Amino acid sequence: MAIKFAERMAKAEGSAIRELLKLTQRPEVISFAGGLPAPELFPVEEMKKVAVAVLDEQGQAAMQYSTTEGYKPLREAIADRMNKKLYCDVDADSILITNGSQQGLDFLGKVFLDKDDIVICESPSYLGALNAFKAYQPKFVEIPTDNDGMIMEELEKALQEHDNVKFIYVIPDFQNPSGRTWPIERRKKFMEIVNKYQIPVAEDNPYGELRFEGEISPSLKSMDPEGLVIFLGTFSKILCPGYRLGWMSAAPKLLEKFNICKQGADLQASTISQMEVAKFIEMFDLDAHVEAIKKVYGARRTLMLESMDKYFPEGVEFTRPDGGLFTWVTLPEGIDAGQLLKDVVLPKDVAYVAGEPFYPNGGNANHFRMNYSNMPEDRIVEGVKRLGEALTDAIKNLK
Amino acid sequence: MAIKFAERMAKAEGSAIRELLKLTQRPEVISFAGGLPAPELFPVEEMKKVAVAVLDEQGQAAMQYSTTEGYKPLREAIADRMNKKLYCDVDADSILITNGSQQGLDFLGKVFLDKDDIVICESPSYLGALNAFKAYQPKFVEIPTDNDGMIMEELEKALQEHDNVKFIYVIPDFQNPSGRTWPIERRKKFMEIVNKYQIPVAEDNPYGELRFEGEISPSLKSMDPEGLVIFLGTFSKILCPGYRLGWMSAAPKLLEKFNICKQGADLQASTISQMEVAKFIEMFDLDAHVEAIKKVYGARRTLMLESMDKYFPEGVEFTRPDGGLFTWVTLPEGIDAGQLLKDVVLPKDVAYVAGEPFYPNGGNANHFRMNYSNMPEDRIVEGVKRLGEALTDAIKNLK
Numbered sequence: 182m183a184i185k186f187a188e189r190m191a192k193a194e195g196s197a198i199r200e201l202l203k204l205t206q207r208p209e210v211i212s213f214a215g216g217l218p219a220p221e222l223f224p225v226e227e228m229k230k231v232a233v234a235v236l237d238e239q240g241q242a243a244m245q246y247s248t249t250e251g252y253k254p255l256r257e258a259i260a261d262r263m264n265k266k267l268y269c270d271v272d273a274d275s276i277l278i279t280n281g282s283q284q285g286l287d288f289l290g291k292v293f294l295d296k297d298d299i300v301i302c303e304s305p306s307y308l309g310a311l312n313a314f315k316a317y318q319p320k321f322v323e324i325p326t327d328n329d330g331m332i333m334e335e336l337e338k339a340l341q342e343h344d345n346v347k348f349i350y351v352i353p354d355f356q357n358p359s360g361r362t363w364p365i366e367r368r369k370k371f372m373e374i375v376n377k378y379q380i381p382v383a384e385d386n387p388y389g390e391l392r393f394e395g396e397i398s399p400s401l402k403s404m405d406p407e408g409l410v411i412f413l414g415t416f417s418k419i420l421c422p423g424y425r426l427g428w429m430s431a432a433p434k435l436l437e438k439f440n441i442c443k444q445g446a447d448l449q450a451s452t453i454s455q456m457e458v459a460k461f462i463e464m465f466d467l468d469a470h471v472e473a474i475k476k477v478y479g480a481r482r483t484l485m486l487e488s489m490d491k492y493f494p495e496g497v498e499f500t501r502p503d504g505g506l507f508t509w510v511t512l513p514e515g516i517d518a519g520q521l522l523k524d525v526v527l528p529k530d531v532a533y534v535a536g537e538p539f540y541p542n543g544g545n546a547n548h549f550r551m552n553y554s555n556m557p558e559d560r561i562v563e564g565v566k567r568l569g570e571a572l573t574d575a576i577k578n579l580k
Numbered sequence: 581m582a583i584k585f586a587e588r589m590a591k592a593e594g595s596a597i598r599e600l601l602k603l604t605q606r607p608e609v610i611s612f613a614g615g616l617p618a619p620e621l622f623p624v625e626e627m628k629k630v631a632v633a634v635l636d637e638q639g640q641a642a643m644q645y646s647t648t649e650g651y652k653p654l655r656e657a658i659a660d661r662m663n664k665k666l667y668c669d670v671d672a673d674s675i676l677i678t679n680g681s682q683q684g685l686d687f688l689g690k691v692f693l694d695k696d697d698i699v700i701c702e703s704p705s706y707l708g709a710l711n712a713f714k715a716y717q718p719k720f721v722e723i724p725t726d727n728d729g730m731i732m733e734e735l736e737k738a739l740q741e742h743d744n745v746k747f748i749y750v751i752p753d754f755q756n757p758s759g760r761t762w763p764i765e766r767r768k769k770f771m772e773i774v775n776k777y778q779i780p781v782a783e784d785n786p787y788g789e790l791r792f793e794g795e796i797s798p799s800l801k802s803m804d805p806e807g808l809v810i811f812l813g814t815f816s817k818i819l820c821p822g823y824r825l826g827w828m829s830a831a832p833k834l835l836e837k838f839n840i841c842k843q844g845a846d847l848q849a850s851t852i853s854q855m856e857v858a859k860f861i862e863m864f865d866l867d868a869h870v871e872a873i874k875k876v877y878g879a880r881r882t883l884m885l886e887s888m889d890k891y892f893p894e895g896v897e898f899t900r901p902d903g904g905l906f907t908w909v910t911l912p913e914g915i916d917a918g919q920l921l922k923d924v925v926l927p928k929d930v931a932y933v934a935g936e937p938f939y940p941n942g943g944n945a946n947h948f949r950m951n952y953s954n955m956p957e958d959r960i961v962e963g964v965k966r967l968g969e970a971l972t973d974a975i976k977n978l979k
Contacts, residue, residue, distance in 0.1 A: 183778050184808075185746065187694045187716070190837055203647075217645055225639030232631035240624030244820035246616055248602075280679060280846035287845045291715065295586045313844040316690065317586070347584065379582050409583075421643035423851035438589055445712040446686045447679035451850055452822035 189316050205532040211564035214532040216357065216506055217555040222474055223421045224465065231460045235453065243453040249443050251278025251428070252455035258462045259414065259428050266390055268403035269412075275430050277439050278450045282387055282415040282427040286310045288442040289383050289411065290317035292435075293347040301339055301349040301380075303331050305509075305539035305548070307357040310350055310385065319347070321541035328500070330356065330363035333370045340378045348381040348411075354389040354398055355505025358539050358550035362398060362503060372404045381435070385413045388505035390471055393479030395503060408432030411439075416458055418506070419471050424454040478506065478554050481561060485553040488562050492569025494576050499551075506554045509536075511547060516575050518549040525571045531564045588715050604931040610963035613931040615756065615905055616954040621873055622820045623864065630859045634852065642852040648842050650677025650827070651854035657861045658813065658827050665789055667802040668811075674829050676838050677849045681786055681814040681826035685709045687841040688782050688810065689716040691834075692746040700738055700748040700779075702730050704908075704938035704947070706756040709749055709784065718746070720940035727899070729755065729762035732769045739777045747780040747810075753788035753797055754904025757938050757949035761797060761902060771803045780834070784812045787904035789870055792878030794902060807831030810838075815857055817905070818870050823853040877905065877953050880960060884952040887961050891968025893975050898950075905953045908935075910946060915974050917948040924970045930963045 205212040235243050250256070256273035263269040279285045286309065294300070294317035302311070304323030311321070322343060324335045330353060340346060351371075353363040363371070375382055384401045392398075402412040408431070415427035429439055443449065461467070482502065489499055489508075498511045510533075512518060519535035526532065536548025556564065604611040634642050649655070655672035662668040678684045685708065693699070693716035701710070703722030710720070721742060723734045729752060739745060750770075752762040762770070774781055783800045791797075801811040807830070814826035828838055842848065860866070881901065888898055888907075897910045909932075911917060918934035925931065935947025955963065 184780055184834075185692075186837060187690065187692055187697075187746075189694075190691055190840075215645075220640035220644050223640055223643040225635055225643065228639070228643065229632055229635045232635065233628055236624055236628045236631065240627070241619035241622055244622040244624065244627065244822035245619050246614075246816075246821045280850075283844075284846040291586065292589055293584075293586055295588075298586075309844075309847075316841075316844050347586075381583055417645075422645045423643035424853075425846060425848070425850045435583075438585060441589075442715075445682075445708075445715050446845065447683040447824060448708075449824070451679075451824045451853055454823075454850055454853065 189318055192315055210530045211560045212532040213551040214534050227465050231457050235456045235460050243456050247452040249449050255455045255459035267400040271430050277429045279427045280425040282413040285413040285429045286313040288439045290314045291442050292438045294319045298345050298347045299343050301346055308538045311541045329367055330361050337374055348383055350383045352385045355502055358507055359509040360500045360502030360507045376407055382410045384410050387415045387418050390419055392504035393475055426458055481553040485561050488565035492566045494573040497572055506552050508551050510549050515579055517546040529567045531567045588717050591714055609929045610959045611931040612950040613933050626864050630856050634855045634859050642855050646851040648848050654854045654858035666799040670829050676828045678826045679824045681812040684812040684828045685712040687838045689713045690841050691837045693718045697744050697746045698742050700745055707937040710940045728766055729760050736773055747782055749782045751784045754901050757906055758908040759899045759901030759906045775806055781809045783809050786814045786817050789818055791903035825857055880952040884960050887964035891965045893972040895975055896971055905951050907950045909948050914978055916945040928966045930966045
């Protein structure tokens with residue numbers, strides 16, 4: 182015999198972003214590539230007080246095993262937040278704590294997907310989710326999008342055409358990678374279709390609270406009387422990612438399956454991290470912290486878009502997000518953003534993420550994703566300027 | 581359409597132990613059921629100093645995303661420990677940080693198993709591992725064991741008979757559930773066979789350092805020139821389980837697959853937890869802590885075995901472990917330990933884990949597992965006494 186891996190590993194890929202991030206760790210690189218929060222906003226001093234309080238008050242319990250579903254005060258705080266911010270009506274028992282929302286994505290694949298089953302997603306969609314699902318060997322049906330997100334007529338067509346759709350994966354708020362948000366009417370239409378076809382929906386919502394202008398949109402979960410929506414949330418973007426805490430909220434018949442996954446995957450999330458995040462919410466003001474984040478990211482978003490208006494050549498388009506972390510750039514057909522990154526942009530010590538991996542069935546090489554949360558103001562301007570030069574040359578060469 | 585789960589979910593089971601633990605959380609229950617460390621030994625005051633030091637020294641980095649493979653100083657400390665304690669020769673680059681060793685078990689299934697592939701394991705074996713593997717729908721071939729662990733003639737027979745064995749899962753040190761340890765000669769014979777057939781081995785070693793008498797056995801990993809052994813380690817039993825930190829150590833061609841799994845599963849382990857455990861090892865004396873654990877568990881082991889000698893009726897056998905957390909009880913054929921637990925033992929406010937789930941192909945209902953690490957001395961004596969009464973009655977009824 183010889184070492185033989187499972188068939189799924191032939192297609193399993195490391196994340197292009199994680200590999201790229203290694204390249205961009207040189208301090209001179211102006212990186213718009215990651216999805217990293219601004220570390221200068223992390224409440225370090227507060228978390229020190231929190232850590233001491235948790236160990237003082239329940240040190241032994243904090244260091245011991247705990248339940249798979251998660252620490253109840255944390256689940257209560259999450260439910261409360263979902264209800265207040267996203268118009269939901271959920272309670273602690275409908276919440277399972279996961280290691281970031283990435284773990285929820287893996288569980289979706291594990292619970293629903295046999296080989297060749299269909300996942301419907303937006304085109305483009307989040308590559309970390311696509312990679313997680315790919316390990317379970319599905320087929321992807323991409324639904325075209327416009328500036329208001331997924332196009333509902335196309336969704337309904339796809340549902341009529343395919344009968345083994347296991348779930349629909351969407352990011353209706355400040356989508357990764359496009360930065361687009363679905364208006365309320367589109368959300369309503371989506372839920373109508375979903376209820377008609379009785380298809381489970383994975384609503385990935387890491388950025389919903391990070392709206393710089395206007396009101397937070399009601400989540401799909403808040404419009405879900407039939408219990409088809411599986412909500413994925415995370416503390417990574419509203420507090421910090423280093424504790425790796427996220428959650429799933431779903432109807433009991435679904436949540437019990439994810440609970441079984443969690444047992445097999447790692448028994449439970451970190452007891453002490455859960456207690457610490459719950460304690461932070463109790464001792465400090467998470468809302469005020471989110472406001473501070475929004476202020477900084479909003480200003481960086483504005484500056485980046487202004488700089489792109491100024492430095493990017495004609496023929497380059499990009500989205501104008503009202504929140505979240507990303508804008509999505511479309512180049513003229515014929516320019517390969519991946520090639521451009523390698524040949525021209527990285528040598529200028531600038532980085533973005535090329536768009537092709539966000540399309541599960543490939544193609545669409547003329548896009549890239551820009552992050553505005555992680556670089557300070559002066560580097561945003563300088564980076565966009567250098568990028569503008571690269572794009573101007575690329576378009577010239579095209580002609 | 582209607583909600584349809586993946587085929588694997590039909591067989592996926594919640595852990596019988598985790599469900600049982602809920603029943604045994606009433607304070608009056610004397611529980612020998614879990615595998616919980618003694619919380620009174622957790623270094624709570626030390627971890628408070630550690631948490632403050634980590635946030636003081638590198639607070640922003642501790643709260644940010646970090647690399648998938650894990651925090652380098654922690655991987656260095658782990659490699660150093662494996663080399664010093666278990667006679668290995670590994671370095672930081674051969675280590676991937678996981679969420680407890682349970683996550684490594686899930687990754688083994690994901691990387692190796694297509695439906696109907698074969699996993700070879702000891703009979704009995706750890707049910708948490710079996711459940712993790714079951715999600716990938718393998719078949720199990722159980723190799724009979726004696727008091728020195730897996731019987732090598734039976735292993736070779738199985739390897740001759742089956743040609744789609746993907747890996748062999750073993751716990752050579754203070755096995756869960758049996759408490760048995762493989763002598764050095766058996767380890768050598770095992771590695772000979774493994775090298776001959778070129779089959780990957782998962783060596784699960786959560787308890788190896790917890791040896792109360794004699795010398796720690798060299799790990800299989802230390803006898804592995806061909807890079808077939810995947811070592812799974814954890815801080816759960818030598819420090820505490822609440823931080824959910826474990827690791828895999830394997831040859832590069834294998835480790836890269838597990839790294840891809842980790843990206844899809846949850847991107848990375850908690851940054852701050854990794855820094856804290858590394859800092860604990862730097863600031864305090866983990867060896868001294870392990871000595872303290874061994875002293876307490878060793879005394880409890882001795883007391884439990886003495887009590888079992890005193891109170892258990894003739895016809896009941898049990899193992900006499902030199903370390904670890906468990907002893908394994910064999911009842912006369914015809915007594916169902918699961919039924920007995922429900923009908924007689926739990927009503928006496930005592931708990932153990934019935935043995936059948938430790939056999940992946942079922943059967944063997946006349947066994948149960950006893951844990952001695954988590955109950956204080958007086959409750960061990962009282963619990964064993966009550967259990968002795970239950971067993972005496974059960975044997976009487978059998979006649």
